[in-house]
Amino acid sequence: MSSLGSARPDAKTRRTARHDLIAGLVLIALSLFLFSASFDIPMESDDDGIGPRFFPQSICMLLAALGLVMALQGARKKSAPGDNSIFYGEVFVAKVLPLAVLSFVYLWLFVQFGYLLSTLVALYAAFLLFGVRGKGLVLMPPLMTVLFYYLFFGLMGVFEPPAEIFNLTDLFNG
Amino acid sequence: MELLNGFITIFSSATTMLFVVCGAVLGVIVGAVPGLTASAAIAMLVPITYYIDPLSALAFLYVIGKAGRFGGSISAILFNTPGTTAAAATILDGYPMTQKGQAGKALKTASLASAIGDLTGEILLICGALTIAQFTRQLGPPEYFAIYVCAFLIIGSVISNSVIKGIASTLFGAMLAMVGIDPITSEPRFDFGMIELYNGFSLIPLLIGLFVISEVFTQAAHDRSKDEHHETVKANNPSDNQLSMAEAKRCLPHIGKGAGIGSVVGLLPGVGSAVACFVAYGEGRRKAKNGDKWGTGVVEGIAAPEAANNAVSGPSMIPLLALGVPGSTIAAMLMGVFMIHGIQVGPQIFETSGDIVYGLFAAGLIGIVLYFIIGWFGSAYIGRAIEKVPAIYIYPSILTVAFISAYTARSSLFDVGVACVFGIIGYFMRTLNFSTAATVIAFVLAPGAEQALRQSLLLSDDGFLIFVDRPVALIFFAIPVVAIGLRLYARMRRENSNAELLDTA
Numbered sequence: 001m002s003s004l005g006s007a008r009p010d011a012k013t014r015r016t017a018r019h020d021l022i023a024g025l026v027l028i029a030l031s032l033f034l035f036s037a038s039f040d041i042p043m044e045s046d047d048d049g050i051g052p053r054f055f056p057q058s059i060c061m062l063l064a065a066l067g068l069v070m071a072l073q074g075a076r077k078k079s080a081p082g083d084n085s086i087f088y089g090e091v092f093v094a095k096v097l098p099l100a101v102l103s104f105v106y107l108w109l110f111v112q113f114g115y116l117l118s119t120l121v122a123l124y125a126a127f128l129l130f131g132v133r134g135k136g137l138v139l140m141p142p143l144m145t146v147l148f149y150y151l152f153f154g155l156m157g158v159f160e161p162p163a164e165i166f167n168l169t170d171l172f173n174g
Numbered sequence: 175m176e177l178l179n180g181f182i183t184i185f186s187s188a189t190t191m192l193f194v195v196c197g198a199v200l201g202v203i204v205g206a207v208p209g210l211t212a213s214a215a216i217a218m219l220v221p222i223t224y225y226i227d228p229l230s231a232l233a234f235l236y237v238i239g240k241a242g243r244f245g246g247s248i249s250a251i252l253f254n255t256p257g258t259t260a261a262a263a264t265i266l267d268g269y270p271m272t273q274k275g276q277a278g279k280a281l282k283t284a285s286l287a288s289a290i291g292d293l294t295g296e297i298l299l300i301c302g303a304l305t306i307a308q309f310t311r312q313l314g315p316p317e318y319f320a321i322y323v324c325a326f327l328i329i330g331s332v333i334s335n336s337v338i339k340g341i342a343s344t345l346f347g348a349m350l351a352m353v354g355i356d357p358i359t360s361e362p363r364f365d366f367g368m369i370e371l372y373n374g375f376s377l378i379p380l381l382i383g384l385f386v387i388s389e390v391f392t393q394a395a396h397d398r399s400k401d402e403h404h405e406t407v408k409a410n411n412p413s414d415n416q417l418s419m420a421e422a423k424r425c426l427p428h429i430g431k432g433a434g435i436g437s438v439v440g441l442l443p444g445v446g447s448a449v450a451c452f453v454a455y456g457e458g459r460r461k462a463k464n465g466d467k468w469g470t471g472v473v474e475g476i477a478a479p480e481a482a483n484n485a486v487s488g489p490s491m492i493p494l495l496a497l498g499v500p501g502s503t504i505a506a507m508l509m510g511v512f513m514i515h516g517i518q519v520g521p522q523i524f525e526t527s528g529d530i531v532y533g534l535f536a537a538g539l540i541g542i543v544l545y546f547i548i549g550w551f552g553s554a555y556i557g558r559a560i561e562k563v564p565a566i567y568i569y570p571s572i573l574t575v576a577f578i579s580a581y582t583a584r585s586s587l588f589d590v591g592v593a594c595v596f597g598i599i600g601y602f603m604r605t606l607n608f609s610t611a612a613t614v615i616a617f618v619l620a621p622g623a624e625q626a627l628r629q630s631l632l633l634s635d636d637g638f639l640i641f642v643d644r645p646v647a648l649i650f651f652a653i654p655v656v657a658i659g660l661r662l663y664a665r666m667r668r669e670n671s672n673a674e675l676l677d678t679a
Contacts, residue, residue: 019606027342034349034364042361050631052356052363055624059349066342073338080336081665087605088395096391096601099573103387103594106577111587119574126570130394136567144571152578156225159585 009077012084017077019085024071031064099129114163114170115153119145177300180532183229184540193230194537197237198544202553204238205245206560207568208255209393212242213503213611217381218575220507220514221582228515229533232508236534237541239504240292240487243447244545245556247284247480252277252557260447260483263455267468267475274471278415278554283473284480285549286422287429291481292542294433295440295488300535302489306496307521315629316640318497320650322623325499326616327654329444331661333609343609347616348623350375357625370588377510378583380617383596384603384610385503386576391601393569417473425477428458432478436485441492443501444615447483454482488538495531496521499619503611506618 009017038056073079102125109118123141132140152158160169184190204215216235223231246258251268264284271280313321326348330341353364354374365371432454439450458478459468468475491508493501498520500506512519517527524531548556580593600610634640641647 016607023606023608037364037366041356041363044359044361050628052359052361055620055627056349056352056363059345059352063342063345063349066338066345070338070342080338081668082335083339083607084335085606087602091395092601095394099391099394100594100598100601103573103577103597104591107587107590107594110577110581110590115578122577123570123574126573127566130566130570132564132566132570140567140571144574148574148578152582156222156582158578158582161581161585161587 013079014077016079016083016085017074019074019087020070020079021074024067024069024074027067028064028071031060031067035060035064095129099126102126102129110161112163112165114167115149115160116145116168116172117166119148176528176532177535179529180534180536181540183529183533184233184536187230189226190230190233190533190537191540193226193234194237194540195544197234198241198541198548201238201241201541202245202248202545202548203556203560205242205261206248206257206553206556207565208249208253208257209389209396209565210568210572211258211385211389212239212245213507214385214389215242216504216507217378217385218572218579220378220381220510221579223511224514224583228511228517229530229537231511231515232530232534233537233541235504235508235511236491236538237544240484240538240541241545241548243484243487244284244288244292244480244549246483247288247476248281248549248553248557249560251280251284251476252554253561258447260451260486261479262448263451263479263483264476266455266479267471267473270469270471271473271476274414276414276471279417279421279473280471280476281553281557282415282417282550283421283425283476285546285553286417287425287432287477287480288484288549289542289546290429291433291436291483291485292487293539294430294481295437295485296535296538296542297488298437299488299491299495299538303492303495303531304524306492307524310496311521313646314644315626315633316644317646317650319623319626319630320641320644320647321497321499322619322626324650324653325443325493325501325619326623328442328657329501329612329615331654331658332442332449333444333446333612334607336607337658337661339606339608340612343603343612344616346608347613348620350380350613351617351620352624357621358628370586375592375617376584376586376589377507377618379580379589379593380596381507381510381614382576382580383593384600384614386572386579387593387597388600388604388610390569390573390576391597392604393565421473425473428454428462428474428478429481431458431461432481433485436482437489439482440486440489441501443493443499444612446490446502446611447486450482450486451479455479494519495523498523498622500615503614506615509618 035057038053038060041053043051043053102122106118106122109121120141123144127137127140153160184194201212204210205212216238219235242258243260246256246261247264249255249257250261250264251272254265254269256262256265268280271277326344330344331337334340353371355362355372362372435454435457436450439445455478458474459465462468462474464472490502490505493499494505494509500509509519517530576593577590580590581587583589603610630640631637
């Protein structure tokens, strides 16, 4: 049940309200940062009507106002009916964060070693993180790597980015 | 006549026809995989459309969207898990029918209702888009700005349980669209000295991050030990796998009403299939003679929501084609494809690219027939096949495809990084109940809104008072105010009545 009138908020509502408070503060911080950055947008002296700063600054102000409302409601332990946060810090750290880090590592590997090696390594790690073990773990990453290679770089003719250190494809192509 | 030409265009091109067939098959499969939505599949496949002709590209993605809405019913009926949110109401009667050994009957009902509902919506699109376009041709920048504001606020206010979070998601999308050169003065904005940001964020990495990578993260967080094992309940007799003529006739009024509800909901920006299916289910149950049996496994309980959720598809394209204003995520993505191929969307599209528009309508109709055939004869097999492939094999592969798709669009690794960042932002948005769909739609709408406002003010000597002189603009400004007011009023009434109940307890 959500926070209603004089009713004591339940655990779900309290959690949602706590998250709303943080999300509201983040929105305010983001809006203020972008609002201050908007003063770097060059203005022409003969701007008729509204200039290039008007829209971004208006959006920043509205977003900050909504962030403030959300933060205040969160501080008062109130949330909209049916609005339930399903964010759990421990789940994020244990399951999502490693995958998020992997995605950036994959990007770095892609730049350094090209498609084949980086995708193979990233797929092994991703399958492991999703809990695949045994034959599936051995077979799926190389199979998928080759399949996607032929689909995108072979069939569709997508330009394969050059690797900065070493590219396995060069080895296969001689 | 133009529609006939559209059919001739599709049937005379083997490539386009192949893409329509592939779209129908892929859409049903993608829709049936729990967690993987048609929007996510389209987001991943948009870059592919760089490499094919515009009609094939649009037809492919449009049919995936249609078939995906139907596909969601397969896992809803067979596994008690909706493949898409659009099929959430189908569970209520679909899964009880499976437990009674009537899965075949339930799937055939869903196929029939989806196809009729979709056909109704498509006819409304074909007849309505051109008519509305003829009217909207007379509109100027002030009216367009009002339409954009109306779309922003309606989307923001209905898309989430929290009006504030819905509108904040919309503003966040509009803010992202401000990155890059100013559309009128060409001054750089928020590029922070990065050459990659000079032209702003590209739509594709944003889509892939917010829809696909964030979904993979959500699936990674999902505790699979609690997933049910689904026993196959065999039909007791052959009739349990068939939909009889008498049952189909019983469903027809509910299909008609559901299709009507879905078509109206489809016209409203951002409301979508999930709302349509529950409204149709509730309305159908209220009016049905056997309303007390709904929820225990009756065919009418599947027919009403399935007709409604598919009827949304066609009308949701009307704002895009008649105004150039996408009202749904799929329409926003299709707008991206139009732009990729240099086609200007708006009322003039029927003159400048009529062959593509009518080809798209024809592809939609062919797609409906195709997914009906697939659904009628093959949905049980598709469902069983999907259950045999563990989700833990699917999502790591999707993550890789998402990466390569993000790269494919502009051959830019920067875009891959952007997709990763938006993947994390999307995960936070999903779990904190913000709307990624509202963000994407606003991202597409915002540049047009800004241009319309600035052009309006350049036209006027009285500044913002120009909007007061335009009655059409005033009507569009009033619509979201009334909608939000009604929603807040309903919430206040609910809170007051609950408070009274607590006081008397």
